[in-house]
Amino acid sequence: MSSNITRFGILGSGKIATDFCTALSYLAGDVKAVAVAARALDSAKDFASKFDIPRAYGSYEELTKDPEVDVIYISVLHPWHYNTALMCLQNGKGILCEKPLTMNAKQLEHLISVARERKLFFMEAMWTRYFPYSMRLRELIKEGIIGDVKLFQVNFCLPPIDDATHRVNDPKLGGGALLDIGIYTIAFSQMVFEGRVPVKTNVQSQMNSLGADVFDHIVLEYDQGEKSIHTLSMVSPSENHAIISGTRGYIKVDAPFNCSTGFTAHVITEDGTNTTQRYDYPLPPVIPGTSFYFPNGVGMVHEARYVHKLIQSGKIESDQETLEESLDIMKILDELRRQMGLVYEADSQPLLH
Numbered sequence: 001m002s003s004n005i006t007r008f009g010i011l012g013s014g015k016i017a018t019d020f021c022t023a024l025s026y027l028a029g030d031v032k033a034v035a036v037a038a039r040a041l042d043s044a045k046d047f048a049s050k051f052d053i054p055r056a057y058g059s060y061e062e063l064t065k066d067p068e069v070d071v072i073y074i075s076v077l078h079p080w081h082y083n084t085a086l087m088c089l090q091n092g093k094g095i096l097c098e099k100p101l102t103m104n105a106k107q108l109e110h111l112i113s114v115a116r117e118r119k120l121f122f123m124e125a126m127w128t129r130y131f132p133y134s135m136r137l138r139e140l141i142k143e144g145i146i147g148d149v150k151l152f153q154v155n156f157c158l159p160p161i162d163d164a165t166h167r168v169n170d171p172k173l174g175g176g177a178l179l180d181i182g183i184y185t186i187a188f189s190q191m192v193f194e195g196r197v198p199v200k201t202n203v204q205s206q207m208n209s210l211g212a213d214v215f216d217h218i219v220l221e222y223d224q225g226e227k228s229i230h231t232l233s234m235v236s237p238s239e240n241h242a243i244i245s246g247t248r249g250y251i252k253v254d255a256p257f258n259c260s261t262g263f264t265a266h267v268i269t270e271d272g273t274n275t276t277q278r279y280d281y282p283l284p285p286v287i288p289g290t291s292f293y294f295p296n297g298v299g300m301v302h303e304a305r306y307v308h309k310l311i312q313s314g315k316i317e318s319d320q321e322t323l324e325e326s327l328d329i330m331k332i333l334d335e336l337r338r339q340m341g342l343v344y345e346a347d348s349q350p351l352l353h
């Protein structure tokens with residue numbers, strides 16, 4: 001590690017990599033992208049020139065061997081997370097990997113064991129956890145502001161992408177609502193119920209012609225009978241807020257709940273009065289000339305800053321979403337997929353060595 005600067009290698013040159021590097025450009029220079037790799041050298045070069053990145057590679061392997069890189073941001077499609085993450089770890093590189101970390105729990109268990117064995121940085125890019133609203137929300141729930149949480153309701157519904165070859169529609173590219181956006185609702189539920197594992201899971205789904213899930217209605221039940229109800233759609237937009245209900249009130253998280261800027265707590269006080277409290281956490285203002293593919297993309301600064309803080313203090317895992325939590329989430333996704341009959345190629349592939 002070079003003094004006080006966290007040097008990122010960017011693996012993949014697509015949309016989220018673009019948003020991530022745009023977000024890095026908002027930071028004061030203590031977190032930098034120093035190299036990028038893409039399947040095609042020209043894509044890597046174009047990307048490098050857009051963000052002033054000194055080194056561009058035409059293979060992922062070259063990036064993993066760059067001695068001037070501290071941590072690699074894996075931004076390729078989910079079916080390629082496992083093999084690229086393993087390659088990074090085997091070449092001694094820490095990783096920040098996009099969600100979902102892998103296609104299934106078996107792959108994730110393998111990566112966690114390799115990362116821990118080699119004492120390398122490994123964190124899921126579950127950016128929600130690093131937004132200020134989400135950190136405050138966790139504190140308030142823990143303090144019992146709304147009493148005991150009994151019910152969580154959430155929507156993640158997006159308009160259709162009318163291109164059968166787009167990654168979200170094609171199971172060969174990891175397509176389907178559950179792994180793409182359901183992971184946010186499940187991770188949020190796990191956050192709200194403080195990491196407890198559901199005792200019952202149920203899903204009703206509808207598939208597209210290629211076999212990817214486009215609608216999911218999910219109900220999780222926790223050990224005190226608490227319910228967690230999720231509506232996912234890849235074919236019809238909605239207001240993607242979340243509501244957390246407890247014995248003494250409820251909190252409505254503004255849409256989009258997974259990268260929000262605030263929430264309202266409706267609390268019933270001891271004397272029975274209903275009170276309302278707003279919590280606002282505006283995003284950093286967008287710098288003219290910059291733009292993001294995904295809503296509230298500038299919020300990636302929080303995640304990048306957190307990685308910097310962890311790495312500079314010698315930590316190799318996040319305490320905001322532990323690897324155990326990422327694995328619990330992946331196991332829930334596996335079980336929901338089992339119920340909906342959704343099998344990916346990765347499920348029948350052997351683990352790599």
Ligand SMILES: NC(=O)C1=CN([C@@H]2O[C@H](COP(=O)(O)OP(=O)(O)OC[C@H]3O[C@@H](n4cnc5c(N)ncnc54)[C@H](OP(=O)(O)O)[C@@H]3O)[C@@H](O)[C@H]2O)C=CC1
Binds near residue numbers: 017040078125
């Ligand atoms: N945190 C967030 O808010 C978001 C996270 N994501 C996550 O990021 C990941 C990438 O999503 P996104 O950026 O939208 O994806 P893109 O469609 O932009 O593709 C990303 C990269 O994946 C590689 N790739 C694309 N198609 C193929 C293919 N057919 N075969 C092999 N590799 C391919 C390419 O790498 P190369 O450049 O090397 O050619 C491409 O640049 C996903 O896992 C997704 O879940 C996505 C959106 C938002």
Ligand SMILES: O=C1OC[C@@H](O)[C@H](O)[C@H]1O
Binds near residue numbers: 168180181294
């Ligand atoms: O992470 C994501 O958030 C926004 C969605 O549009 C995208 O498909 C997904 O990958």
